[in-house]
Amino acid sequence: MELNRRDLLKRAFRTGLALFGGAAAFEVVRGELLADDGRNAQVRHFAMAVDLPLCLAAVSCSDCVTACHKGHNVPSIPDKKREIKWIWKEPFDQAFPGEAHEYTRQDLKGKEVMALCNHCDNPPCVRVCPTGATWRREDGIVMMDMHRCIGCRYCMAACPYGSRSFNWSDPARVLPVKAANPEYPRRTKGVVEKCSFCDELVDTGKLPLCVGACKAGALVFGDLNDAGSVVRKALAGRYAIRRKPSLGTGPNVYYLV
Amino acid sequence: MLEKALSGGRLYWFWMAALALVAAGGFASYLLQLRDGLVVTGMGRDVSWGLYIGQFTFFVGVAASAVTVVLPYYLHDHRVFGPITILGEFLAISSVVMCLAFIFADMGQPFRILNVFLHPSPASPMFWDTVVLSGYLALNLAIGWAALGAERKRVPPPRWVKPLIYISIPWAISIHTVTAFIYAGLPDRHLWLSAITAVRFLASAFASGPALLLLLCVAVERFTSFRPGREPRAALSLIIAYAFTAHLFFLILEFFTAYYSGIPAYRHSLGYLFFGAGDGAGFMPVMAASLLCAAVALIVLLVPALRKNDRAMMAAAVLVFASIMLEKGVGFVPAGFNPAPTGALAEYAPTLTELAITAGIWAAGLLVLSALFKIIVSVREEA
Numbered sequence: 001m002e003l004n005r006r007d008l009l010k011r012a013f014r015t016g017l018a019l020f021g022g023a024a025a026f027e028v029v030r031g032e033l034l035a036d037d038g039r040n041a042q043v044r045h046f047a048m049a050v051d052l053p054l055c056l057a058a059v060s061c062s063d064c065v066t067a068c069h070k071g072h073n074v075p076s077i078p079d080k081k082r083e084i085k086w087i088w089k090e091p092f093d094q095a096f097p098g099e100a101h102e103y104t105r106q107d108l109k110g111k112e113v114m115a116l117c118n119h120c121d122n123p124p125c126v127r128v129c130p131t132g133a134t135w136r137r138e139d140g141i142v143m144m145d146m147h148r149c150i151g152c153r154y155c156m157a158a159c160p161y162g163s164r165s166f167n168w169s170d171p172a173r174v175l176p177v178k179a180a181n182p183e184y185p186r187r188t189k190g191v192v193e194k195c196s197f198c199d200e201l202v203d204t205g206k207l208p209l210c211v212g213a214c215k216a217g218a219l220v221f222g223d224l225n226d227a228g229s230v231v232r233k234a235l236a237g238r239y240a241i242r243r244k245p246s247l248g249t250g251p252n253v254y255y256l257v
Numbered sequence: 258m259l260e261k262a263l264s265g266g267r268l269y270w271f272w273m274a275a276l277a278l279v280a281a282g283g284f285a286s287y288l289l290q291l292r293d294g295l296v297v298t299g300m301g302r303d304v305s306w307g308l309y310i311g312q313f314t315f316f317v318g319v320a321a322s323a324v325t326v327v328l329p330y331y332l333h334d335h336r337v338f339g340p341i342t343i344l345g346e347f348l349a350i351s352s353v354v355m356c357l358a359f360i361f362a363d364m365g366q367p368f369r370i371l372n373v374f375l376h377p378s379p380a381s382p383m384f385w386d387t388v389v390l391s392g393y394l395a396l397n398l399a400i401g402w403a404a405l406g407a408e409r410k411r412v413p414p415p416r417w418v419k420p421l422i423y424i425s426i427p428w429a430i431s432i433h434t435v436t437a438f439i440y441a442g443l444p445d446r447h448l449w450l451s452a453i454t455a456v457r458f459l460a461s462a463f464a465s466g467p468a469l470l471l472l473l474c475v476a477v478e479r480f481t482s483f484r485p486g487r488e489p490r491a492a493l494s495l496i497i498a499y500a501f502t503a504h505l506f507f508l509i510l511e512f513f514t515a516y517y518s519g520i521p522a523y524r525h526s527l528g529y530l531f532f533g534a535g536d537g538a539g540f541m542p543v544m545a546a547s548l549l550c551a552a553v554a555l556i557v558l559l560v561p562a563l564r565k566n567d568r569a570m571m572a573a574a575v576l577v578f579a580s581i582m583l584e585k586g587v588g589f590v591p592a593g594f595n596p597a598p599t600g601a602l603a604e605y606a607p608t609l610t611e612l613a614i615t616a617g618i619w620a621a622g623l624l625v626l627s628a629l630f631k632i633i634v635s636v637r638e639e640a
Contacts, residue, residue, distance in 0.1 A: 023379045082302065083302055097600050127380050130381040131373055131378060133376075150369045150372050151366045153306060156302070158444070162302070162597060167365070247444040247445055
């Protein structure tokens with residue numbers, strides 16, 4: 001059979017289309033069925049637990065926020081609408097819309113709890129990103145490449161926790177030069193950023209900045225696949241809730257109540 | 258044939274110059290946005306998509322609606338659409354150009370936009386949207402150009418066009434379906450998270466697009482020697498009547514599920530769009546205007562005597578276009594962000610810069626459309 005150029009092109013096109021469509025379906029289905037919940041003991045699966053009573057006892061403390069934002073050159077923007085935040089205080093009723101009710105325990109009701117990226121097992125932000133600028137590491141950390149991001153903000157629409165911030169203007173213009181941490185990359189305007197569980201520290205065996213800064217010891221970080229880890233011990237001994245677990249995102253920040 | 262867009266009367270050049278002026282104003286505003294960042298818009302961390310993405314969504318619909326004349330003409334040999342099919346295809350071209358411009362305007366880092374192709378992400382509907390929109394633009398350019406070229410030489414269109422036309426039919430459906438998938442798969446965004454978002458988009462597209470095409474037919478008749486006549490318009494009116502009725506029916510379906518189920522999250526987002534929430538009116542005035550337009554248009558569309566009346570039908574076309582523009586192009590996207598993930602409400606209103614950029618893109622789209630229509634008219638004048 002003679003194969004002319006046009007036929008060849010046609011076939012190549014069709015094959016390419018089929019492969020690509022297949023790949024798309026696979027990606028979506030895999031995300032659902034095989035959502036990597038890190039049960040593989042060879043791999044670490046990072047998670048955080050927030051001890052709410054301990055945290056709430058330190059009423060006016062925001063050491064974790066300061067440490068994080070200082071360490072990652074997160075500018076402090078007074079305009080709430082254009083704020084950038086990696087870890088912040090959220091009223092309990094808003095962080096857990098399904099949990100709060102009229103008779104919620106007084107020590108929780110309306111109290112501000114720490115909110116941050118949940119480093120989901122099945123992160124919608126990663127699924128929707130059109131450039132792979134955000135991805136989930138094997139150990140569960142949801143990463144963000146602020147230098148590949150095109151600023152479409154699709155991930156912000158997809159994140160059900162409000163954990164992603166956009167640089168509406170040039171952060172360098174807001175950030176005092178002296179306050180900047182030269183070790184951490186500064187970014188341009190027009191890109192999305194978020195908590196990274198301090199991957200740069202975790203990779204060298206250190207704790208995330210927020211955990212290290214918490215004098216009350218209310219933030220616990222560790223490997224869920226290690227039964228002896230602090231985070232597993234905390235979860236074994238206490239009742240823990242997560243934000244919007246019914247959405248199937250598989251959040252990895254636990255709140256001990 | 259492009260040279261035909263470069264010769265025209267005083268009115269033509271005045272019109273083109275006026276459009277170019279508005280487009281230039283939009284571009285100047287865009288340069289401002291490029292310098293200062295998206296802080297010049299009304300968007301914020303809670304409502305992170307606004308007018309640009311709303312307008313993008315609306316015009317994807319207009320682009321897709323070319324299928325309402327292409328399909329009857331090419332698949333069912335519905336001759337009535339013969340003279341205006343190419344108008345529909347060229348309307349699709351200028352709409353896609355506008356869509357791409359709106360996407361570009363919305364990017365935080367527009368010069369990195371090629372990352373979408375450099376790092377293809379098949380799990381992302383936005384990646385697919387870029388693919389299908391570019392493909393649709395190419396298809397309509399090829400089909401429209403070949404058909405018009407053949408008409409000019411008074412020969413039948415080349416044979417390779419036929420398969421492209423057949424491909425373009427499901428392709429048109431796909432562009433709006435994929436656009437709907439951008440929204441319809443997002444957890445906890447209940448205004449969008451609906452299985453009927455795609456069909457709602459298609460229904461509203463098949464009403465608003467033909468409404469615009471009908472008005473363009475009238476304009477062409479009024480300002481040029483080309484006379485598409487009443488018949489294509491009558492056929493368009495019927496399509497608008499069916500599609501617009503379906504669009505309103507789908508809206509009722511959304512209300513039923515949201516309110517009868519009593520699930521707060523469902524009710525809050527739809528309720529916010531139509532009635533506002535808390536102290537804020539939100540999009541209530543926009544949606545009230547949209548529904549008012551819809552009610553009047555529906556009467557004209559459903560009463561045959563009115564629908565067949567030229568003036569009444571023209572008014573109905575304007576109202577249908579306005580109604581859907583307000584609902585889909587202005588309200589649907591930003592309102593979908595409320596309530597925010599934390600239950601808080603964040604109001605959004607576009608800034609003047611945002612409006613100027615939007616007007617600029619409209620003008621650029623009209624400029625492309627006018628040039629393309631001018632070519633059609635000149636070719637037909639020669640024939």
